Amino acid sequence: MNNESFNLEKRKLKREIEKHNAERVLLQLPEGLKPYATELANIIQEAGALPIILGDPCYGACDLALEEAQSLNADLIVHYGHSPWFKSTRIPTVYFAAYSKKSVKKAVMKALTFLEEYSHIGLVTTLQHVNKLEEARELLLKNGKIVIIGDTGVQPHRGQVIGCEYSNAKSIADHVEAFLILSGGKFHAIGVAIATGKPVIVADPYTKNAFSVENEVKRVLRQRWACIHEAKKAKSFGVIVGLKIGQKKIEKAQKIVEELQNAGKEAYLLALREIVPERLMQFPDVEAFVNTACPRVSLDTSSKFNKPVLIPRELEVMLEKTSWEKLCKSGWFENDA
């Protein structure tokens, strides 16, 4: 497999296997990097360990395969594509960012057209393009922009955002008129827009294009508003506890069950690994759900579910503990609090 798109740090991988004296290695990759799995498994084998490729989907470092590694007797996890989520883990874990090798120049130059009316620009990025942040900053500066990059220390890199954590964007939102994000696709850009309320332009290094996510953000907000109103009518709620290790918030879910019961609703804890319509459809008498696991399942895929799947902050609006306006202002993401 040609790996020209990403720096897979193969030499470092071999060194890490040797350094850890690993005998059995669980290799975990997000979907976009799975095509490189066999190539990386060969390196692990050459370094003297047995590689096991995890075929299950992985959407974030919140889903670190600790339980799988334990059940397979792996003595090392190699995790590609995400920053560490946990400070320490019971099975040693080595992370590889898989930085993109794609140039950001063309995409950033195209983004300037969308940024014409703004002078103060917040610059953010996903992990894969952290290594191109400085190049993007210089291009913006050369074109007369004032560039601000947030650094709250929550993520390992300044300006970095992940799907459910935008503190590097939120911390500078009051000082910028718009954001430019280096990322593939719209997912993180939509997150920045709903976390900050600012216009967001994507510079996509993979397609070398730039675009606004304004319409998508309006659609997401319309759908969320409708879901909150629909959920108000529900008498029976399922409160979802995520089974992925970084998404398991049982105490929070229990508190929500109590809040709903105090508000005169029926509420049940529901533990799930994958929150998909087929799973929720198995409970016809549950009329709405509250999702304490990955907030992006609710925000990005709500049209796939035939019942409202609120995130905890939206439930506060439904229970009139806060207002829609305050929710829009403070952002949707618990991790940003």
Ligand code: SF4
């Ligand atoms: S909780 Fe969701 S958005 Fe956050 S890291 Fe995990 S998969 Fe990504």
